[in-house]
Amino acid sequence: MTDGTTAAAPDPADVAWIAVDWGTSNLRAWAMGPGDAPLAEAASAAGMGALAPDGFEPALLDLVGDWRAPGRATVVVACGMVGARQGWIEAPYAAVPCVPAGGFARPAVADPRLRVHILPGLRQDRPPDVMRGEETQIAGLIAGAPGFDGVACLPGTHAKWAHVSAGEVVGFASFMTGEVFALLAGASVLRHTVGAEGWSEPDFIEAVDDTLTRPERLAARLFGLRAEGLIAGLAPERARARLSGLLIGAELAAARPWWLGREVALIGAAGPGAAYRAALAHVGVAARSLDAAAMTLAGLAAAHRRLIRERTAAP
Amino acid sequence: MTDGTTAAAPDPADVAWIAVDWGTSNLRAWAMGPGDAPLAEAASAAGMGALAPDGFEPALLDLVGDWRAPGRATVVVACGMVGARQGWIEAPYAAVPCVPAGGFARPAVADPRLRVHILPGLRQDRPPDVMRGEETQIAGLIAGAPGFDGVACLPGTHAKWAHVSAGEVVGFASFMTGEVFALLAGASVLRHTVGAEGWSEPDFIEAVDDTLTRPERLAARLFGLRAEGLIAGLAPERARARLSGLLIGAELAAARPWWLGREVALIGAAGPGAAYRAALAHVGVAARSLDAAAMTLAGLAAAHRRLIRERTAAP
Numbered sequence: 001m002t003d004g005t006t007a008a009a010p011d012p013a014d015v016a017w018i019a020v021d022w023g024t025s026n027l028r029a030w031a032m033g034p035g036d037a038p039l040a041e042a043a044s045a046a047g048m049g050a051l052a053p054d055g056f057e058p059a060l061l062d063l064v065g066d067w068r069a070p071g072r073a074t075v076v077v078a079c080g081m082v083g084a085r086q087g088w089i090e091a092p093y094a095a096v097p098c099v100p101a102g103g104f105a106r107p108a109v110a111d112p113r114l115r116v117h118i119l120p121g122l123r124q125d126r127p128p129d130v131m132r133g134e135e136t137q138i139a140g141l142i143a144g145a146p147g148f149d150g151v152a153c154l155p156g157t158h159a160k161w162a163h164v165s166a167g168e169v170v171g172f173a174s175f176m177t178g179e180v181f182a183l184l185a186g187a188s189v190l191r192h193t194v195g196a197e198g199w200s201e202p203d204f205i206e207a208v209d210d211t212l213t214r215p216e217r218l219a220a221r222l223f224g225l226r227a228e229g230l231i232a233g234l235a236p237e238r239a240r241a242r243l244s245g246l247l248i249g250a251e252l253a254a255a256r257p258w259w260l261g262r263e264v265a266l267i268g269a270a271g272p273g274a275a276y277r278a279a280l281a282h283v284g285v286a287a288r289s290l291d292a293a294a295m296t297l298a299g300l301a302a303a304h305r306r307l308i309r310e311r312t313a314a315p
Numbered sequence: 316m317t318d319g320t321t322a323a324a325p326d327p328a329d330v331a332w333i334a335v336d337w338g339t340s341n342l343r344a345w346a347m348g349p350g351d352a353p354l355a356e357a358a359s360a361a362g363m364g365a366l367a368p369d370g371f372e373p374a375l376l377d378l379v380g381d382w383r384a385p386g387r388a389t390v391v392v393a394c395g396m397v398g399a400r401q402g403w404i405e406a407p408y409a410a411v412p413c414v415p416a417g418g419f420a421r422p423a424v425a426d427p428r429l430r431v432h433i434l435p436g437l438r439q440d441r442p443p444d445v446m447r448g449e450e451t452q453i454a455g456l457i458a459g460a461p462g463f464d465g466v467a468c469l470p471g472t473h474a475k476w477a478h479v480s481a482g483e484v485v486g487f488a489s490f491m492t493g494e495v496f497a498l499l500a501g502a503s504v505l506r507h508t509v510g511a512e513g514w515s516e517p518d519f520i521e522a523v524d525d526t527l528t529r530p531e532r533l534a535a536r537l538f539g540l541r542a543e544g545l546i547a548g549l550a551p552e553r554a555r556a557r558l559s560g561l562l563i564g565a566e567l568a569a570a571r572p573w574w575l576g577r578e579v580a581l582i583g584a585a586g587p588g589a590a591y592r593a594a595l596a597h598v599g600v601a602a603r604s605l606d607a608a609a610m611t612l613a614g615l616a617a618a619h620r621r622l623i624r625e626r627t628a629a630p
Contacts, residue, residue, distance in 0.1 A: 125547075128539055128542040128549075129539060130545055130546060158504070174542065175534050176504070176505075176534075176537045177534065179503050179504065180499075183499070183502060184491075184495075187502060188491065188498060189491070190491075215531035216565065216571075218565070219492065220570070223490060224443055224444060224489070226445075227439075227443040227445045227489065230445055231443055231445060232443055247534075250531065250533070251534050253534070254531040254533075254534040254535040255535070
């Protein structure tokens, strides 16, 4: 959706507002035209993790300063870690059940031509959980399918499963599967055995089965990959698929109440999402696949429309 | 056992042989007197991981060259990663069931006053598993308790559970619990929440219960530590104990056939061993606690006695 609509330099007069996805490691922005059509896209490495509080406005202007409309203020709607406590300004978590991406924090800005709105993350008190950024993708899912009643699965460094009903997030659960995979494959003794690329679908599915049916096997199976590499020459791409399968199988075992008998929307179909899709298909779940960037943009656009409505409705 | 018997410089004439524990990161040696009494102890950072094949003999001589007996060759018996494929010389894994530490590899040495013997690790083909170093501690256990019939538990970076019967290792299983704890506590998002020290025994036991009874909860509980730190101020020492408990509980769930109804010898009672001891006591297992260094030395001494017998029996 976004990649086909980019252009290097939009006419600032056409820019209705600016959409921003501001994570820990990256800053990504879209110039949005009338009808919420993206006119241009830009990205930089000025993520939240690299910035002090007074560095956010300059980083934003560096990237999108040329997009500011002449003669009027430009509205910016941003989601992600930019709203964390250590970000630009804290956009406090909203407690579920609630509409996702349903509020704003307003940082002070020096430039009178900017009006910045930062979306809050979601908080769940029992059991404790948080998300920041994914709620906007879920808002995008809801914007495109207002009647959706089911579960959104968002693979990633910290995968999320969220129960969505009547336009609200009812509850959610997070899994460190992506981060654990990266640490084990790249920084543990398994790095000698697990390839940096390559895949074996039969090994993946067998490993998913293994920990999905008997989750206690996860702890027992990990070192076995190293041992099988040493004494039986386990191929690096097979070890990679097996490690992924063991971890995703364990996640599916823990997340069983989330996907069993539910409609599942898989947000982020590329990369690890493909593995989740295969694992879900193996347990009989035909997930609806959605592009993560498209959902972020749709969620930001929905938040912008609400902002406009609220401003119009104000006395 | 060893710490009270060290001396800076033994009389070389008293040194009957030299015991060596040569791991990936460290080299540790004992000058052994008559009756297998340690006369002196020395250690360096010249671990296997830091040495090229031609670096082992100089590293050994640097540490224990002054201990060589005058006028005769000195026998060295070594265990650990020094016998790995990337070590001094490969001491091929012996396949279980077998007597642990029951063979030698002999690297070529330039110094005519050294006779070096390296103990092999153990290999299990189904399911694939390996150990290198721990087999010598198990040999030490057997030397001190020849009739032991039960399970040796060796906590550590890669924890081992070994079934010992009739003086042999029958089978074993490895768990990456120690390495996973270190990676999650030090290199994952949990590093912001998990303290570098401190402890809470009630939190530890509750977490052990959690994953021991429902091992699929491991995947679900990890990110929850971070979330509870963010939204409910979970104390760093409580988070540390909980992370340890979740991982050890998952290991105990996977290792249930190893400890249920068996006599358990816990080798390595300090550090993580104390947590294992508490977790095992919680499930009704009163483990016999043994010092890891003492077991290594006892295993090396048993291997040396066998070497002497074999030499005496040779035609």
